[in-house]
Amino acid sequence: xxxxDFVQQDFQRRLKMISSQGMGLSVDLYSPDLxxxxxxxxxxxxxxxxxxxxxxxxxxxxxxxxxxxxIALAYHGEGLWITQPDVQESPFFQQDVGEMVAQLNCIxxxxxxxxxxxxxxxxxxxxxxxxxxxxxxxxxxVAENIAVVQQxxxxxxxxxxxxxxxxxxxxxxxxxxxxxxxxxxxxxQLVTQLVPCGLVLDIGHLWTVYxxxxxxxxMSLERFVQEFLDExxxxxxxxxxxxxxxxxxxxxxxxxxxxxxxxxxxxxAPIPSILFTILxxxxxxxxxxxxxxxxxxxxxxxxELILEEYAEVVRRFSRVVQQTTARGTxxxxxxxxxxxxxxxxxxxxxxxxxxxxxxxxxxAQIISGQVPLAGPEWQEVAAEESGLTRYRxxxxxxxxxxxxxxxxxxxxxxxxxxxxxxxxxxxxxPFWFRSPRPLMHSYDFFLLKIERFVEFVTERAPxxxxxAEQESEMLRLAYAQANEVVDPMMEMEHTR
Ligand SMILES: [Fe+2]
Numbered sequence: 001x002x003x004x005d006f007v008q009q010d011f012q013r014r015l016k017m018i019s020s021q022g023m024g025l026s027v028d029l030y031s032p033d034l035x036x037x038x039x040x041x042x043x044x045x046x047x048x049x050x051x052x053x054x055x056x057x058x059x060x061x062x063x064x065x066x067x068x069x070x071i072a073l074a075y076h077g078e079g080l081w082i083t084q085p086d087v088q089e090s091p092f093f094q095q096d097v098g099e100m101v102a103q104l105n106c107i108x109x110x111x112x113x114x115x116x117x118x119x120x121x122x123x124x125x126x127x128x129x130x131x132x133x134x135x136x137x138x139x140x141x142v143a144e145n146i147a148v149v150q151q152x153x154x155x156x157x158x159x160x161x162x163x164x165x166x167x168x169x170x171x172x173x174x175x176x177x178x179x180x181x182x183x184x185x186x187x188x189q190l191v192t193q194l195v196p197c198g199l200v201l202d203i204g205h206l207w208t209v210y211x212x213x214x215x216x217x218x219m220s221l222e223r224f225v226q227e228f229l230d231e232x233x234x235x236x237x238x239x240x241x242x243x244x245x246x247x248x249x250x251x252x253x254x255x256x257x258x259x260x261x262x263x264x265x266x267x268x269a270p271i272p273s274i275l276f277t278i279l280x281x282x283x284x285x286x287x288x289x290x291x292x293x294x295x296x297x298x299x300x301x302x303x304e305l306i307l308e309e310y311a312e313v314v315r316r317f318s319r320v321v322q323q324t325t326a327r328g329t330x331x332x333x334x335x336x337x338x339x340x341x342x343x344x345x346x347x348x349x350x351x352x353x354x355x356x357x358x359x360x361x362x363x364a365q366i367i368s369g370q371v372p373l374a375g376p377e378w379q380e381v382a383a384e385e386s387g388l389t390r391y392r393x394x395x396x397x398x399x400x401x402x403x404x405x406x407x408x409x410x411x412x413x414x415x416x417x418x419x420x421x422x423x424x425x426x427x428x429x430p431f432w433f434r435s436p437r438p439l440m441h442s443y444d445f446f447l448l449k450i451e452r453f454v455e456f457v458t459e460r461a462p463x464x465x466x467x468a469e470q471e472s473e474m475l476r477l478a479y480a481q482a483n484e485v486v487d488p489m490m491e492m493e494h495t496r
Contacts, residue, residue: 002194010196011236011290017163018110018238020325021072021293023318024050025310026241028299029060032306035067040303046310052076052113052239052295057483058103065107074239074293075100075109075165079443081118082145082169083132084360085353092442097149101156104165110292111165112153113200113239116142116191117172120443122357123436124364127399127445131172133363133377134180134187137356140348142169143194150197168238170200173265174212175395176387179363179377184209185232198238198290201282202297203275204245204265212387214380216260221274225281234287242279242313243297244269250398251390262390268300271309276316283320294321361436367392368433397429404445407453411471414457417464431456450475 025048027034034051041048050072053064065073077100081087104112117129132138150167157164171188178184188199206228210216215224246269247262263272282288296313298306365371366378369392373382381388401407407425408415415425432452441447450472457468 004193007193007196008235011192011198014164014166014196015198015238015290015292018166018292020291021110022049022325023314023321024048024052024072024074024293024295025306026052026054026076026243026295026297026299028054029056029064031300032303034064037298037303037306038068040307041310044307044311046307046314048310050074050110050293050295052293053107054078054299055100055103058099058106061103062106073107073109074111074113075104075107077112077114079119080114080145080149081120081443082114082149083116083118083138083142084121084145085141085348085356086122087145088148090439092439096442097152098156100149101152104153105156105158108159109165111168111198111238112149113168113170115170115172116188119445120439121364122361123438124361124368124433125437125443125445125448126396127404128175129172130363130367131174131178132180132187133356133359134178134182134184135359135377136182136190137348137352137359138180139182139187139190140194141353141356143191144348146191146195146197150195166198166238167195168198168200170202170241171205171209173202173205174208175264176212176262176391177367177381178209178213179366179381181376183231184213185228188236189231189233192233192236197236199233199236200239200241201232201234201237202241202243202265203278203282204241204243204271206278206282207245207275208264211260211263214384221278222281225278229282229285229287234285235289237288238290238292240279240282240291240294241297242271242275242294243267244271244301245275248395248398250394267297268302270305271296276313279317280320283317283324288324289327291321291324291327293325364433364436368396369393369430370433397426400429400432400449401425405449407449410449410475411453411468414453414464414468414471417467418457418461421461423460427460428453428456431459446479447476 027037034053052074053061054076055078079096080093080100087093100112115129117131119126119129121130132142146167146169153167154164159165169188169191171184180187191197192199206225209228210221210224244266245263246266248264251262294317296306296310359377362371362375366373367388373385373388407428418425440451454465454468454472458465
């Protein structure tokens with residue numbers, strides 16, 4: 001068995017290598033343009049202590065590092081589906097980890113932040129994050145996969161000061177549902193008992209946990225947050241995120257006026273004031289002793305709104321953030337929680353991984369509406385099925401048809417032919433989820449859409465195939481050019 005005390009000591013040793021940062025911004029290089037944002041921040045006398053930058057091309061990240069040599073940078077990774085029991089067998093896993101380590105090195109990153117979520121499972125692909133199964137087996141797999149990634153970072157990381165970036169696992173948002181058999185904070189306890197990773201606590205994600213679990217019917221938000229934080233491994237929280245929330249564009253106006261709105265994670269949207277109330281509660285928690293930074297996540301947000309919100313947050317929170325991050329460097333002991341009785345095997349047996357692969361296959365089929373809800377992980381979801389129904393019937397079709405590339409705009413000629421033949425585009429959604437598919441390349445939702453749409457047209461309207469292939473060729477060319485052009489303004493917005 002893994003000794004949790006030993007893991008905690010290893011975490012402490014790694015944490016010591018990260019200096020306190022204070023308040024920062026989590027950004028995308030292109031949306032909005034980072035250099036323009038930095039210029040406008042300076043004009044307003046604002047100087048974030050650090051920027052956490054989202055994955056981009058290594059060339060572009062190198063340019064940023066060279067242009068801003070004095071500012072600390074951290075890295076927001078993407079595409080390592082560490083929730084998945086078969087991820088290490090993927091032909092692209094080593095390549096993806098290698099690229100990620102190269103990017104960490106090129107920006108001399110403080111840490112690697114990665115969501116505890118996936119966009120691919122059991123051969124099915126999605127456009128936006130889907131939360132893991134919250135089960136003990138799943139926690140064990142996440143811990144094992146993180147250990148493998150951290151080992152690669154230990155071996156190949158090369159920061160000039162000789163330190164190694166730390167893997168930070170971010171608790172993901174819920175988009176209307178969560179499946180599992182254990183409480184979400186306990187899941188993160190299990191993971192952190194097994195692997196010396198840090199955590200990112202995203203305040204908006206925490207709100208969605210309240211909204212899309214039974215909690216919102218049972219208790220006040222304040223009590224939920226208190227109980228959640230008391231069970232969550234707060235001593236591992238290295239970074240806090242705060243971002244906007246909003247109703248999804250596919251949700252009708254009637255839902256917007258509800259007592260508790262159906263908000264989901266939305267980085268372009270304003271930060272609702274309720275999140276600052278939760279932030280106060282989080283910062284006051286006595287076990288928050290490892291904090292190194294608090295970042296507003298502002299990718300896709302207008303620069304004007306970023307300036308306004310960041311100035312306000314600095315005014316309101318910089319002092320308490322400074323005090324809290326200082327707490328983390330004095331070696332103050334954290335109050336131990338009563339340990340949960342359950343434990344996880346040190347090394348997951350093969351049958352455990354296979355079992356979880358099956359669970360994820362069913363997960364993908366359930367949330368895409370191919371099979372009915374069944375099994376212990378889905379009991380709570382079944383008790384309030386409207387959330388999953390909204391995801392399956394509204395959110396997911398919108399994702400496949402419009403998000404990260406609107407099919408009608410991508411394929412104007414092909415879509416016209418399909419319409420003439422009475423083929424509705426919505427039929428593409430069940431086609432997409434009809435069967436699992438082997439991975440042909442590292443995850444890229446835009447390229448997947450192109451591949452699958454040509455297959456759909458070939459099957460449903462064979463005479464339109466040539467047209468679809470021609471339109472695909474133009475799309476691929478434009479996409480490749482946009483991703484290689486050095487000028488960031490020319491970069492096509494990636495699908496996040
Ligand atoms: Fe976040």
